[in-house]
Amino acid sequence: MSIEEWYKSLPIVTRTYVTMSFLTTAGCALEIITPFNVYFNAKLVFKKLELWRLVTNFFFFGNLGLDFVFHMFFLIKYCKSLEEGSFRGRSADFLWMLLFGGTLLTALAPFVNIQFLGSSLTFMMVYVWGRRHQYVNLSFLGIFNFTAxxxxxVLLAFSLMLGSSPVVDLMGMAAGHVYYFLEDVYPRMSGRRPLRTPGIVKMLFPQDDGVVIAPAVVPPPEPQDAAEEPGPGPEPAAAAAAAGVDPAHPHDD
Structure with a gap:
């Protein structure tokens, strides 16, 4: 498969996010723009109305290099897996998840002094992916096994061992857990779905209208192909790759 064919095979939300992330990061590397043009700053957003910063900070993943490649791999892996799996035929719902998570992270950012939230949003996807793949077995350096x-x-603990700040990871996990609770747990308890996708978001994806979906409360774990291998989490990228978090075969009941 050529790069063009692979790119066109990506689902629409994943393809858009990856494209914007690449263009933003490449634009900064080529000095067409600078990170100072895209980073999140609450004062600039609300006092000078530089509203684009609410979005652009999610698209910058550092300098072009190995770390950027790893971040793109993690983003594509989990974004694509979710959109083609538990959100299959529901791209509007998937986009709404990202918008909800991005809003939570933006609200937290001023309190923890984080200017770029792309890694946290990717880690949120890792968290949701893990919750919705509860029967997948993984291994850490072949030392011990754990479920998704x-x-x-596991990635947070490894980051701490390497001396990295856990703030970015914890923010993404917090956003992921809030989404998971409100979308997958709370509806079971109350029969209500508070995160129902707004109609204006659904209008962006008319192709979803022809998909028949049963009333969703808790999406079942996605069926796994034994050849599919989930990659490590997004933060820190190079450290997680070095950790060698390799998947085992899915659990067979």
């Missing part, structure tokens, strides 16, 4: 819901915690 523990993947964010």
């Amino acid at each position: 819901p523990y993947l964010p915690w």
Whole structure:
């Protein structure tokens, strides 16, 4: 498969996010723009009305290099897996998840002094992916095995061992857990779905209208192909790759 064919095979939300992330990061590397043009700053947003910063900070992943490649891999892996799996035929719902998570992260950012939230949003996807793949077994350096819901915690522990700040990871996990509770747990308890996708978001994806979907309360774990291998989490990228978090075969009941 050529790069063009692979790119066109990506689902629409994943393709858009990856494209904007690449263009923003490449634009900064080529000095067409600078990170100072895109980073999140609450004062500039609300006092000078530089509203684009609410969005652009999610598209910058650092300088072009190995770390950027790893971030793109993680973004494509989990974004694509979710959109083609538990959100299959529901791209509007998937976009609404990202908008909800981005809003939570933006609200938290001023309190923890984080200017770029793309890694946190990707880590949120890792968290949701793990929760919705609860029967997938993973291994850490072949030393011990664990199931997918523990993947964010394993990566967080490894980041701490390497001396990295846990703030970015924890923010993404917090946003992911809030979404998971409101979308997958709370509806079971109350029969209500508070995160129902607004009609204006659904209008962006008319192709979803022809998909028949049963009333969703809790999406079941996605069926796994034994050849599919979930990658490590997004933060820190190079550290997680070095950790060698490799998947085992899905659990067979």
